[in-house]
Structure formats: C-alpha cells, structure tokens
Amino acid sequence: SISARIGNETFEHPFVNAAGVFDETKQEMNQILNSEAGGVTTKSATLKPRTGNSKPRYANTELGSINSMGLPNQGLTYYLDYIEHNQIDKPIDLSISGTSIGDDIAALKAIQKSNFNGLCELNLSCPNVVGKPQIGYDFAAIAAAMKAVFSFYTKPLGVKLPPYFDLQQYDAVSKILNQYPLTYINTINSVGNGLVVDADTESAVIKPKGGFGGIGGTYVKPIALANVRAFRQRLNPDIKIIGTGGVSTGKDAFELILCGADIVEVGTALQKEGPEIFARLDSELTNLMIHKGYHQLSDFRGKLRDN
Ligand code: DHB
Structure with a gap:
C-alpha cells in the first residue's frame, strides 16, 4: 500500500495537486478527484474573489515554470460550498491566502464557524501580490500569525512555507512552529523571485512585476x-510534512519521502501533463x-542515510 495519513485524513495515494495548479474551479477540482490523485488542494482562497495579475502570468520552460498569478480565485465561499457538496470520499485540503494577516484571521474564523473539519492550509508564502512581502520570510510575522490563529482555531491546520536557504532559518522557523499544535507544514512553495528571459524577443516571458515570479519544477x-x-x-514528530517541489516522477517522490515527507504535491508537472x-x-x-x-511508505520515510 502507498497510503498515508495527515491529521484524521487518509490519502490512499500519496500524490495531490499543489495549491494553485488545476484547482481554481469546481470542474478542475473534480478532474483531480476523478484521477488517481490521493486528494485535492483548492486554489488559495481570499475572502473575496480575485481576478489576479495581468496575462501572460504563467510560462513553462524546459526545466520548470515561472508564475506571477496574483491569487486569482473564486473566493472562500465558493470553495467551502464545493467541499460541502463534494460527493467523492477523498481528502480536500482548503488552502487560504490572505493578502494580510488580518484577512487570514478573518478567513480562519469563517472556517472555524463552518461545518468543515478537514485540512486547511494557510499559505504564508505567496510571492505575487504586488507590494506585499512574503510572511514566511519575516519570522516575527510568522510568530504573531501563529499566536493569533491558535488563540481561536481548533481544526487541523497546516502552513505552506517558502523555501529557506540558510540553516539558521530552519532553526528559527521550527522553534516558532513547535510551540503550536500544527497538523503539518507544506514545503516548498515556489522559489521567488526568479526571472525567465526570452533572448529572441529580449523580454521577460511573463508580464506582471517586470517579469519576476515564482519558480517551480525540476529547477527546485x-x-x-x-x-x-x-x-x-x-x-516535533507529530507535525507532518507535505513535500512539494520538482516532482515529475515516482523516483522524485521516493526521494522526498526518504527525506521525511508524508505525502507529496505536484505543481509544474501537473500543469504540463494534466x-x-x-x-x-x-x-x-x-x-x-x-x-x-518496500511494502509501505513508512519502510523508508525519513530514512535518508548520510554518505
Ligand atoms: C500565487 C503563487 C504562489 O506561489 C502562492 O503561494 C500563492 C499564490 C499566486 O500568484 O496566485
């Protein structure tokens, strides 16, 4: 079996779409649920619907992708309604991403009040809202957000983190997160900001933000x-890990699980392949x-050996 558990949810298969890929509309989410995916993640919802940044705002490259979507989504109510009427018995992870901590708190208060008791993922790492920094790189802001959220939120919660590059950053972020009953972290979000250039036209390949955007795929x-x-x-061992970034083969997933991932998410490769x-x-x-x-994922999960 390749099943895995996060919180109270069982994923019969350990592959799920990464938030933001194939998940903005009910039709797309149904296609994920009707595939061999283990579950579905919703497009990060804001309180109100958003149209997002101007196009082109996504581009594939040979080794991955760049995006500056700007949180296009149908609004939180749309996703809560989808979950409530979903007929398929697979986990749904509700992703939310305010454009401020205040919005995150308002969204989580609405979810706390709703009938939904499944997984919720608070995105602390959207790199594409013009003028807004990523909370995930401001450790005081992460600490304040966690304190505010866990003062009222009692349902299973995960956080989506940006990639870190310095070992001290892992120490600092872990020290904060270990103080809370967090169900999981999801690492990594896209590597922001990168720039993809078209030498023929001598221009950036996406329009928003002068071409800067989040990098995903094999690069990462x-x-x-x-x-x-x-x-x-x-x-803490009871905080699970969703591993995301550069998965396009079963071997990629094996490597992430060997490093400690409980399940894995697929972004760029899903966008390219469907x-x-x-x-x-x-x-x-x-x-x-x-x-x-090996018979189950736990036979090798986290068992990476030093060379
Ligand atoms: C968007 C991109 C991200 O990488 C993310 O975490 C959230 C939102 C976006 O631009 O919509």
Whole structure:
C-alpha cells in the first residue's frame, strides 16, 4: 500500500495537486478527484474573489515554470460550498491566502464557524501580490500569525512555507512552529523571485512585476529535498510534512519521502501533463518500492542515510 495519513485524513495515494495548479474551479477540482490523485488542494482562497495579475502570468520552460498569478480565485465561499457538496470520499485540503494577516484571521474564523473539519492550509508564502512581502520570510510575522490563529482555531491546520536557504532559518522557523499544535507544514512553495528571459524577443516571458515570479519544477527539486529534510530533523514528530517541489516522477517522490515527507504535491508537472499524471506517479512509485522490497511508505520515510 502507498497510503498515508495527515491529521484524521487518509490519502490512499500519496500524490495531490499543489495549491494553485488545476484547482481554481469546481470542474478542475473534480478532474483531480476523478484521477488517481490521493486528494485535492483548492486554489488559495481570499475572502473575496480575485481576478489576479495581468496575462501572460504563467510560462513553462524546459526545466520548470515561472508564475506571477496574483491569487486569482473564486473566493472562500465558493470553495467551502464545493467541499460541502463534494460527493467523492477523498481528502480536500482548503488552502487560504490572505493578502494580510488580518484577512487570514478573518478567513480562519469563517472556517472555524463552518461545518468543515478537514485540512486547511494557510499559505504564508505567496510571492505575487504586488507590494506585499512574503510572511514566511519575516519570522516575527510568522510568530504573531501563529499566536493569533491558535488563540481561536481548533481544526487541523497546516502552513505552506517558502523555501529557506540558510540553516539558521530552519532553526528559527521550527522553534516558532513547535510551540503550536500544527497538523503539518507544506514545503516548498515556489522559489521567488526568479526571472525567465526570452533572448529572441529580449523580454521577460511573463508580464506582471517586470517579469519576476515564482519558480517551480525540476529547477527546485534539490531545494525541496533540503527543506523537507531540514524541517524533519527539527520539527516535533507529530507535525507532518507535505513535500512539494520538482516532482515529475515516482523516483522524485521516493526521494522526498526518504527525506521525511508524508505525502507529496505536484505543481509544474501537473500543469504540463494534466491529471493523468497521478496514475503514472502512483505506478512509478509502486514499481520502485517493489524493486527495492518496500511494502509501505513508512519502510523508508525519513530514512535518508548520510554518505
Ligand atoms: C500565487 C503563487 C504562489 O506561489 C502562492 O503561494 C500563492 C499564490 C499566486 O500568484 O496566485
């Protein structure tokens, strides 16, 4: 079996869409749920619907992608309504991303009051709202957000983190998060900000923010592996980890799980390949495990050896 648990949820398969990919509309989320994905993450919701940044705001490259979407989404009520009427028995992770901590708190208060008791993911790392810094790089702001949230929120909560690059950052963030009954972290969000240039036209490939945006895909896999590993070595064992970043094969997922991921999410590769990717990833991971003589994910999870 390749099943895994996070909070009270069972993922029969350990692959889920990364927030923001194939998940803005009910039709897209249904396609994910009808595929071999283990569950679905919703597009990060704000209190009110947003149209997002001007287009082109997403581009694929040979080794990954760049985006500056700007949180286009249908608004929190739309996603709560989708969850309430969902017929499929797979976990749904409700992602929210305020454009301020105050908005995050208002959204979580609405979710606390709702009937929804599933996983919720607070995005602390959107790099694309013009003029707004990423909370995830401001440790005092993370601490204040966690204190405010856990003063009233009692349902299962995860946080989506930006990539960190200095070992001291893992120490500082883990020290904050370990003080709270957090259900999971999701690491990494896109690596912001990068710039992709078209030499032919001598211009940036996306329009918003002078072409700067979040980088995903194969470029970022070693950064995702490092972040999963570093947090697994520092977080309380009861805080689970969703590993995200550069997964396009079953082997990529195997490596993230070896570093400590409980399940993995797929962004750029899902955008490029569509929801059929989940059947391929399930079978590639299953075949690799058979080849290695592993029966379940816990046989190798977190067991990366030093060289
Ligand atoms: C967007 C991009 C992100 O990487 C993210 O975490 C949240 C939102 C966006 O631009 O919509």
